[in-house]
Amino acid sequence: MLRRRPQLLWLLVPYALYLGALPFVNRVDPVVLGLPFLFVWLLGATLLTPVAVWLTRRGDRR
Amino acid sequence: MNAAIATSVFGVFMVVTVALGLLAVRGRGSGGRGGLAEWSVGGRSLGAVFIWVLMAGEGYTSFSYLGAAGWGYNYGAPVLYVVAYMSCGYAVGYVVGPMLWAYARRHGLVGITDMVAHRFGRPWLGALVAVLATVFLLPYIQLQITGMGVVVSTISYGAISLNWAYFIAFAVTTGFVVVSGLRGSAWVSVLKDVLVIATLGFLAFYVPLHYFDGYGPFLDRLVTEKSEWLTFPGHGDSGLGQAWFITTSFLNSLTVVIFPTTVAGYLGAKNADVLRRNAMWLPAYNVLLFVPMLLGMAALFVVPGLVGAESNLALFKLVVDSLPAWAVGVIGVAAALSSIVPMAVFMLVIGTMWGRSVLSLVPRWQHRQKGAAQTVVVAAGVIALVLTYTAPNTLVRLSLISYEGMAQLLPMVLLGLMWRRLTLLGALAGLVVGVGTVCGFVFTENDPVWGVNAGIVALAANLVVALAVTYAGPREHDERPDREVLARDETGEPTLAASPTTGSEAVTVAGAGPAGV
Numbered sequence: 001m002l003r004r005r006p007q008l009l010w011l012l013v014p015y016a017l018y019l020g021a022l023p024f025v026n027r028v029d030p031v032v033l034g035l036p037f038l039f040v041w042l043l044g045a046t047l048l049t050p051v052a053v054w055l056t057r058r059g060d061r062r
Numbered sequence: 063m064n065a066a067i068a069t070s071v072f073g074v075f076m077v078v079t080v081a082l083g084l085l086a087v088r089g090r091g092s093g094g095r096g097g098l099a100e101w102s103v104g105g106r107s108l109g110a111v112f113i114w115v116l117m118a119g120e121g122y123t124s125f126s127y128l129g130a131a132g133w134g135y136n137y138g139a140p141v142l143y144v145v146a147y148m149s150c151g152y153a154v155g156y157v158v159g160p161m162l163w164a165y166a167r168r169h170g171l172v173g174i175t176d177m178v179a180h181r182f183g184r185p186w187l188g189a190l191v192a193v194l195a196t197v198f199l200l201p202y203i204q205l206q207i208t209g210m211g212v213v214v215s216t217i218s219y220g221a222i223s224l225n226w227a228y229f230i231a232f233a234v235t236t237g238f239v240v241v242s243g244l245r246g247s248a249w250v251s252v253l254k255d256v257l258v259i260a261t262l263g264f265l266a267f268y269v270p271l272h273y274f275d276g277y278g279p280f281l282d283r284l285v286t287e288k289s290e291w292l293t294f295p296g297h298g299d300s301g302l303g304q305a306w307f308i309t310t311s312f313l314n315s316l317t318v319v320i321f322p323t324t325v326a327g328y329l330g331a332k333n334a335d336v337l338r339r340n341a342m343w344l345p346a347y348n349v350l351l352f353v354p355m356l357l358g359m360a361a362l363f364v365v366p367g368l369v370g371a372e373s374n375l376a377l378f379k380l381v382v383d384s385l386p387a388w389a390v391g392v393i394g395v396a397a398a399l400s401s402i403v404p405m406a407v408f409m410l411v412i413g414t415m416w417g418r419s420v421l422s423l424v425p426r427w428q429h430r431q432k433g434a435a436q437t438v439v440v441a442a443g444v445i446a447l448v449l450t451y452t453a454p455n456t457l458v459r460l461s462l463i464s465y466e467g468m469a470q471l472l473p474m475v476l477l478g479l480m481w482r483r484l485t486l487l488g489a490l491a492g493l494v495v496g497v498g499t500v501c502g503f504v505f506t507e508n509d510p511v512w513g514v515n516a517g518i519v520a521l522a523a524n525l526v527v528a529l530a531v532t533y534a535g536p537r538e539h540d541e542r543p544d545r546e547v548l549a550r551d552e553t554g555e556p557t558l559a560a561s562p563t564t565g566s567e568a569v570t571v572a573g574a575g576p577a578g579v
Contacts, residue, residue, distance in 0.1 A: 008157060011153040011154065011156060011157065013153075014149045014150045014153050014345075015150055015153075015312075015315075018145075018146040018149065018150060018311060019146065019150075019307075019308045019311055019312060022294075022304055022307065022308060023304060026293050026294050026304060027293060028285060028289050028292050028293060031281075031285055034277060034278055034281030034282065034285070035281060036284075036285055036289075036292040036293070038139060038142075038292060038293055038294075039142075039292070039352070042142055042145060042146070043349070043352060045146075045149065046145055046149055046345065046346075046348045046349055046352075047346070047349070049149040049150075049152065049153065049345035049346075049348075050342055050343060050345045050346045052153065053152065053153055053156055053341050053342040053345065054342050056156060057156070057338055057339075057342055060338070
């Protein structure tokens with residue numbers, strides 16, 4: 001499945017951002033625009049997830 | 063006076079809701095032409111737009127509206143698991159959704175119970191899974207009843223007691239789902255989404271301005287005074303640390319793709335590509351979830367001292383405290399609809415599972431599947447209502463229990479559809495061990511256990527047993543070829559090639575809806 005559709009690996013990006021990176025981002029500082037860093041990170045991950053899925057889909061449509 | 067205004071606004075919208083549900087199905091489901099498939103999967107003809115709102119609707123329930131605020135209030139950061147698992151779940155759904163859709167379409171199936179029965183060639187297995195899945199959905203229905211009850215009671219400024227409010231929530235929803243089915247739910251889902259986005263967007267700006275003179279001062283106070291809430295393990299001796307967050311998000315992200323309600327959404331799609339596009343856009347909607355979480359933490363400053371299940375009220379205490387009665391009514395409608403739509407889908411799914419997989423085993427009922435299914439729906443609602451009175455809990459806790467149980471179906475459903483070697487005996491043995499382990503942990507209040515989600519411990523045991531029994535036990539003899547039994551990994555070239563047109567089709571379907579009424 002992965003050999004035929006390597007683009008599926010993009011779908012691991014949200015797992016890496018939300019779960020894999022957690023130990024490194026579990027902190028209040030630096031505060032960005034008033035938001036604690038953990039929240040900034042997870043907000044960023046939320047915005048990047050659609051991009052990861054889009055990349056997979058782009059690979060599928062080729 | 064306040065109570066009268068808020069309740070009237072609320073009442074009017076409830077009438078509109080039911081009318082919309084009725085309009086959506088008029089001429090479709092009536093006269094016996096519709097049957098179970100129309101009622102349950104909308105005749106498999108809903109386009110991208112409808113599936114999007116419907117699936118978004120299921121994701122954004124009173125659990126996220128009120129529950130997220132409640133857990134934000136109680137614990138803080140741990141509630142962010144909701145965002146994490148939903149985003150990851152959509153990514154997994156990109157692969158699994160089209161797979162399940164194609165499998166169901168090819169073999170004429172309407173849910174996971176059907177799929178399991180077909181995969182293992184045993185109708186009774188479908189019945190067993192239907193019963194189990196129903197049990198695991200009950201906490202979720204209880205969640206919705208609790209959520210809507212809280213709303214009804216609060217917007218009446220206490221004139222309607224919580225106990226009566228729970229009953230009203232149950233009655234409105236059950237009535238709605240019996241008449242409207244999936245198509246009706248999709249229609250009301252549109253109304254709900256508009257209201258939820260509008261009210262959350264409004265509250266996101268209004269609450270910090272009203273109480274703290276803007277976001278800057280609000281966040282400053284949060285960071286300096288409540289920093290305990292802002293990182294794991296959050297506030298209090300919750301046991302909800304990083305390990306819990308990671309395991310829970312991981313477990314839920316896998317479970318959500320076989321959650322019977324998600325699958326109902328998948329199967330309602332007109333083609334597989336609709337699902338791929340949804341998987342791409344739905345995660346963006348998760349940004350909205352940060353709002354109730356922040357508002358829940360804002361409530362810490364305004365209404366301190368809510369404990370346990372009272373925290374469900376955190377968001378609405380703010381609303382009632384700071385807004386005029388008519389606005390309280392409108393926000394109440396948004397929150398109530400975010401209970402009604404998902405609960406309707408939940409009950410619908412239960413009805414479908416029973417109609418197809420349990421009641422169909424009794425020959426006498428076979429031609430009355432839809433009626434019997436509706437009876438089961440009402441029964442499930444009643445049980446959930448009783449649970450609401452006898453075992454109240456926080457909204458998020460209820461959701462967690464539901465997911466931990468449902469996760470035990472993963473090896474049987476997902477692995478089973480992809481791996482031919484998995485035997486019935488193996489899958490069954492794993493399921494028994496998994497469900498037993500979850501019940502053991504949950505009923506002895508040992509969840510989280512050793513700092514991780516109890517469901518993932520049970521799933522590990524489940525998987526080990528399933529594999530061990532499969533390899534050690536007897537091989538199965540099934541004459542059917544692989545393509546009859548397994549779900550295929552399809553990139554769906556035919557549909558993809560046609561995708562430039564599907565976009566416009568989806569719009570036509572959404573637009574054609576009212577004309578078709």
